[in-house]
Amino acid sequence: GAWRAEPPAWAASVAPLLLGRKLVIARCAVRVYAIVLSTSQVITGAWRAEMTLGHYLEELSTMGATLPVHSVRTNMLDKLRLRYSLPRALRAHLVGALADNTSLRLLDLSGRRMGDDETEQLAVLVLNSPVLRELRLARNHISDRGGLALEAALRGDGVKLELLDLERNHISDPTKDLLRKAWRTNEVRALLHQHDLLL
Numbered sequence: 001g002a003w004r005a006e007p008p009a010w011a012a013s014v015a016p017l018l019l020g021r022k023l024v025i026a027r028c029a030v031r032v033y034a035i036v037l038s039t040s041q042v043i044t045g046a047w048r049a050e051m052t053l054g055h056y057l058e059e060l061s062t063m064g065a066t067l068p069v070h071s072v073r074t075n076m077l078d079k080l081r082l083r084y085s086l087p088r089a090l091r092a093h094l095v096g097a098l099a100d101n102t103s104l105r106l107l108d109l110s111g112r113r114m115g116d117d118e119t120e121q122l123a124v125l126v127l128n129s130p131v132l133r134e135l136r137l138a139r140n141h142i143s144d145r146g147g148l149a150l151e152a153a154l155r156g157d158g159v160k161l162e163l164l165d166l167e168r169n170h171i172s173d174p175t176k177d178l179l180r181k182a183w184r185t186n187e188v189r190a191l192l193h194q195h196d197l198l199l
Contacts (some may be wrong), residue, residue, distance in 0.1 A: 078104060078131075118146075120149040
């Protein structure tokens with residue numbers, strides 16, 4: 001019969017590597033295209049608005065930062081995980097809106113520069129919310145004043161909180177002890193594991 005060249009033995013092991021490399025290159029190309037497209041849209045927007053690029057980006061950031069405030073005020077959310085830090089004034093607006101919120105079951109403000117002033121407002125949320133189950137405030141600037149505000153809230157009747165994360169803040173050991181005692185005063189939380197209070 002006719003002679004037919006057979007592929008070398010190593011070809012079968014090399015083929016998947018080549019295919020994988022092509023897929024990686026294709027993914028990188030898509031990401032680069034997305035970055036270029038987004039950048040061009042921002043530059044075009046700044047040009048049309050007759051603004052400097054820096055000023056235009058600042059305006060975009062401010063508009064985006066107001067979205068969670070609106071959603072909190074109108075009780076549209078049951079979960080809020082803030083993924084960017086807000087300027088001080090907008091932080092005050094957000095926590096002021098949170099104090100009256102009645103829809104959030106989960107609130108994650110970890111690493112978002114929350115201090116004692118903001119925590120005192122959040123303590124009002126803990127005390128009054130009919131549905132809040134999880135509050136994450138790790139890696140912030142909370143000291144004893146904020147910790148004591150939360151401790152007082154935890155002693156309130158009807159508090160539904162089941163997880164409180166205050167790790168890596170600036171709360172003293174005596175205040176942490178008070179928080180632990182307040183955590184155990186609630187019948188529901190007394191049945192939960194101790195690790196649901198993270199200090």
